[in-house]
Amino acid sequence: MIFYVEIEEEEPGEDTSVPGDLCREFGFDPEKVAYAVGEKTLLLLNKPTNVEVNLKITGDEGIRQCNLLYRQIDSSTDVLSFPGFELQSPEEFDDAWERYAEGCTNPESGNILLGDIMINARRVKSQAEEYGHSEKREFAFLVAHSMLHLLGYDHGTEEEGERMEKLQESVLCALGITRDS
Template identity: 50%
Template structure:
């Protein structure tokens, strides 16, 4: 797995952003049975940076905690066979030859604020946002109650398996 990290706001946490993101992403891909070696981009930004992206891509002129930009459309969440068909040309990075899963954008301010709000560590909040976004990159959504329940369960299972708890 290649993880490109752009820390445009020079966020400084008590953990290594790239190492944690890779570890969480790898566990999500493992639990989802992704058969590909993947490439993912991660951007760390602030309220203004993510607000601008949210406005441009979702027509929501407000900051958010995380944005996910999947590179493929899944027929069924977590079913990577869609990447083996005609769409394959569009998902393979020509330079690396890897399956380009998509982009993750995390708001540094939200990591800090939500960690305080929920009473857990910044490591846990950051890991949660990576897991959440990775599931979006694997085709999951939370628009409906049943979809949200599936995502919540998967996120918690991934974090628990990595011993990243709310403590």
């Protein structure tokens, strides 16, 4: 598995804070945490690990602009996920993997381009404080959440939401990332 991580050094718009500075204050390496969470998610779900994911860490304005452009929602959010191929459910993943593998493969690495994740560094900090756990735990939770979206999971219904929540917690627990850590 390959995680390409980009940290925006300057946030567009009027906000003068920079996500790069926020990430340096995290006290953990976002790339290492993202890789561990991504790989564990794939392994727990028995999915192939020869994938690539692009992760962009941005701020309020950067994620607001993408939210507006791609979802027509003019507000900031904590995380956005952009799957490499459309799935109606996670059960479709294995069939889709075979269908899309050829067209969604990086010719240099041979890995499947699973999708893109965008995380708001400001929300990592504020939500960690709000929920009373570490920033590492919040960041890991958002990566796990997005990985599940890339694999076809959703939380449109209560049942789907509960299923995602259990899987997210399983990934974090398997890595020893708890609300107390």
